[in-house]
Amino acid sequence: MTPPLGRIGALVPAATPAGRRGVGLVFAVATYGYALALALRAPQLARLDAAEALAVWAGLGLFWLAAVAPALVASPPGRRGARAFGARFRANGAAVAGLVLLVAALGASLLAPLLATADPLAIEAPETSRYQPPAPGHPMGTDRLGRDVYSRALYGARVSLGVAVLSALLAVLLGVVYGSAAGLWGGRGDEAMMRVVDGLLSFPRLLLVLTLVALFDNSVTLLVFAIAATGWMGMARLVRGEIARLRARGFVEAAVASGAGRAGVIVRHVLPNAIGPVVVAATLNAGAVILLESYLSFLGLGVQPPAPSWGAMAYEGRAALLSAWWVSGFPAAAITLTVVALNLVGDGLRDAFDTRAPEAARPSHSTLPPARGGD
């Protein structure tokens, strides 16, 4: 069976490595243009119908895969090639389970209008339908205003996952551009740029996001940008570190000496090597963003009611935790499961990118470690 990434790589029309990278670059630009446009229209995300949402998410996902796949495929086959990569990922049961969960969550957010049994914002006659426990009519019960928790959780997935995916993508863009610029510049400029990164990393992220939300205005769009603006520093360090590493090995100098432009060297040699760690970091970052969004909603500065988001729902149900656990329990469980899934997938991707043996295959302490070849 061909691993999915390999199949997508085969769909890329260009046959030469340079052509594949070119296609990847075009799609990367398209992904970010698209993500930016979506971020600007973020408030409307929760109101899309199924077909529109499907198009939006599928478009974003395909663009992203198309941007990443050529670089993965262009890496030396066998050791880091797509086939071995897919096999290593599939061998990791936890990571596959995480991926299944993640796809389920994305699917739920896409198909919300089809799966929902009620209007997420519709308030039923309060006296009779407030705080109804889970029952066939309301699989996850109803909340303080008699709204269907199940339907709200489905639509809330759009907001929570949308904010997470968009801000993670934007953070990757910022980090890659900034890190490449620092690495390209080198010397004192590089040093100064990285001190700025260190300085930004010194702020507790929540404080910085709160400040941005307070000083600018309070909308989902701003939320996406504020979260992205405080989440790109790790990415910049990764990319810049990769450049420094390759530079130390003489790669960059050799390529430049043989007539390649510095920017070209970075696009051609450095970024494909850095893509694995960047994808891993972006996945873990998305998990952190989902939690961050829930904290902002909890503090009253995130997604504003009545729009549903998992964080806002978990917070709204806190007053009835003893009498009506389902109001906050299901959204909190959704957050937890999604964050766990993102972390499992991230760890799985890291192990799959890492050419060392996956953790499960590592020796337990009772056996002697196997002799390592080559060192």
Added chain:
Amino acid sequence: MARYVLRRLLHSALLVLVTLAVTFAVLHLAPGDVLSRYTAEGADPATLARVRRQLGLDDSLPEQFVRWLWSFLRGNFGVSLVHHRPVADILRETIPRTVLLTASAFLVQVALGVAAGVWAAARGGRATDRAVSGAALAIYAVPTFYLAYLLIMAFALGLGWLPTSGVTTAGADLTGLAALADRLRHLVLPVTVLGVASAAIVARFTRGSVLDALREDFVRTARAKGLGEGRVVWLHALRSALGPVVIVLGLSAPVLLGGAVVVEKVFAWPGMGALMVDAIFGRDVPVVLAVNFVGAAMVVACNLIADLCVAAADPRTELASTREAAPRARLRQAPEERP
């Protein structure tokens, strides 16, 4: 060693300057006039012009920045727009409460996180390891405020063992040991929530770090010479893994301070985080900026302490970090991807 300490001190001072510049930039990049953040709407234009002159807002940005820098470094953060008191005075009251909370949580995090991480690594791949690692991941993934409400429901409202919120019991006139016990009882739940949540992260890193150490040759040597598994793991492997672990503990400062915002809000703990949230709703810009700066300065200080601890324990650090600013560079993956 002296040179290394000096370099780290200079680097930290530079970082504090950068954080000040960021704070200043955020204030001036935000839409709207800076003055409008400090005055009520509909103020008299002549008065506004006078205030503008007094605050020095007519000067060039670099001039303003230098003056602002100087006053911040001397601890002059201006006057709160809501409380009409110097921000420095408010911070003097709130910082100790936040430090009490975060420092206690830090102890919980060290004890629980490191122990769980080493214990899981020693059982690498077995069911107990998977259970501990899974639990750590699950705890990390639960929103802190929900965890807090669950614990309040169980231990405060359900069992009635602990108070739900506050620093002391309001109205109770306690003295001596009874007062101390009352304060401690109020501390238990917030510290548990904050400490357990960040211990989950520390446990994951400690586990990875010890697992790496367990694959080293000196561990094989230790086993080969017949040392007990407990000694191998807790003395030999942990000592080698301690560097990254201490760095991660230093890096947990922003996590604890960020978490304190949420925890203080849940438990009505009148510290810096609660002050920050109230200041944001009151558009109290001087307080917001001061809390940001103090938070960042605390983080810089914690990282400095962690780096110096590692350097003191491991002479290789000094040699390894001739160019890279911090031994942090040796971490396999920087633990920055968290809220």
